[in-house]
Amino acid sequence: MSSVPKENKKRFIQWLFARYNIQSQEASWVLNRLLRHEDMLERVRFVNDIRETPFGISITIDPGTNSDSILFVKRNMICPTDQGMETIRSSMNLIIYMHVNVNSLLRHSIFLSVIEDNPHFPKKTSYNSLKYEKEVDEFLEKVLAQRKINTIRQRIDASLDKGDKEAFFKLTKELKSLSPNQITQERNPL
Template identity: 30%
Template sequence: MQTPISVNEKKDFVRWFLNHYQLKKRESVWILNYLMNHETLLSSVHFVQEVKFCPRGMEISAQGVSDPPFRFYKGQVMTNDAEKSFHDLRMNQDEPVYIQMNFDNAQQCSKYALVLEENPYLPKDYYLNERDKNEADRLLSVSLLKHRQRQIEYKIDEALIHGKREEFKDLCEALNKLKHELKAYV
C-alpha cells in the first residue's frame, strides 16, 4: 500500500508544473489553478498513469508532447470540453478525480514521481505483451515439471531402498518421459 500524498505535496507539484510548462489548452491552466486554491478538492485528486481506465479523470498535456491537449473521462464518456470538466469538478467535489499529466520527460521527472500514485483501475496485465505471457507460461510449466521430476527421483530412491523392482522400472520409464517433455521447454 502506498503512503498517501499530502495536499501540500500536490500543491507544490502543480505550482512547479505551471511554472515550468506551457499547456496546450489554456483552460487546463484554469483547472490546475482552481485545484491549487481548493484544498478539499485537491485532497480528492490522484495523479496516475493511463487515466482512461478511471471512472472520473482528466488528461492534461503540455506543449512538446504528441498527446491530445485535454481529455475528460466520466464513466464511459470522454470529452475534450474543459469547461464541462471544470463544471463537474465544482459540482462533485467529494468524488475522487484522477489526473494524468503529459509532458516532456514525465517518466524521468522526480517531482512528478513524488505525487504519482498507482492507478487502482489499471488492468493487472495491462503492461504485459503476448511474449511476456508466453514466457510466464513456459517458466511455470518448467517449474512444475522439475518439481514432478524431483518427486519421481525421490520415489525411485525409495523403490531402490525397499527392493521394489517393478515400481523402480515404472518410475524410471515415467522419469524418462518427463525428461523428454522437459527438453521441449529448455
C-alpha cells in the same frame, strides 16, 4: 484518502506552471482550481493512466509547439470540455484521476513524488486489452494532431489579420511540416 501529501501535489502543480507555458485555458483553470481548493487537491490522484476511472483528466503539454490539450473522461468515454469542467465544479466528493503528459516527465523527481497507482485499472493485461490500448492511443494521437492543426490555422489567421508576414511564413512552414495524413484527417473529422 490519497497517500500523497497535499503539499507535494501543490508543489508539483506550481512546478508545472513555472516550467511550462501552459496555453490551454481549460488546463490552466483546472490546475489553478486545484491550487485554490485544498479539499479538491486532497481528492486528486496523479496517475499514469486514467482508463477505467469514474472521472479522469488528461492534460498534454507540448512545449515545442506551445499547443496543449485537455481531455475529460467519464467511465472511459471522452466528454465535452464544458461537461468535464462542470463535473469538477459541482462534484464535491468525486475523486479526480489526473494524467499529465509531458515528454520526459518520468525523469523528474517532483513528478515521481506525486504519482499513484490507478486502482481501477487492472494489473493483468491480455492481448485484447493491449489491442484496445493501441486503438485508444491512436485515437488520442488523431485528436491531439487535429487540435494542433486547428491551433496553427487559428494562429495563421491571426497573423494575417495583424499583417505579420514573419509569423505567417513561420506558421505555414510548421503546418506544411505536418504529415499530409494528419491534415487530411483534420479535414475529414472522425
